[in-house]
Amino acid sequence: MTTVLLLSGPNLNLLGEREPDIYGTATLEEHVEAARKEAERFGLELEHLQSNAEADLVDAVQRARGRCAAIIVNAAALTHYAWSLSDALGTFEGPVIELHLSNPNGREAWRHTSVVAPVADGLIAGLGGHGYVLAVGAVARLLEGK
Secondary structure, X not given: OEEEEEEEOOOHHHOOOOOHHHHOOOOHHHHHHHHHHHHHHOOEEEEEEEOOOHHHHHHHHHHXXXXXXXXXXXXXXXXXXXXXXXXXXXXXXXXXXXXXXOOHHHOOHHHHOOOOHHHOOEEEEOOOOHHHHHHHHHHHHHHHOO
8 A cells, every 4th residue: 555654743742722723623633534534535544643853753754765655744833944854855755745734924924934845746734624635635646647
């Protein structure tokens, strides 16, 4: 089965209780389950890792090389300064989709720069939890095109 890696960055483990006016009331587990169901619909297997540590996400990307077909990454605040994560994603051979629950460009100025964007094939942002389902669909379509 084709595997897609879903990475979740710092503080996403607090979804459902952290700033629900921005991030909604659904938990990370609920978002991952929705993504997993969508992946199954496309015949894909979804692996998920959440970490508050940049190094863990870098290690996960390195382990995915040659093993996973695509990566969906919600790097959270790491999006804006984690160059080591950007470098790791740049070595990944398959599609990379950057994902955000909120719209970073509609928020504070420091959120407007993404170090993930230069190595991502696409961006889904500002659509709340529905973005997880859309990201899986985007990956499935990109993989079909290869």
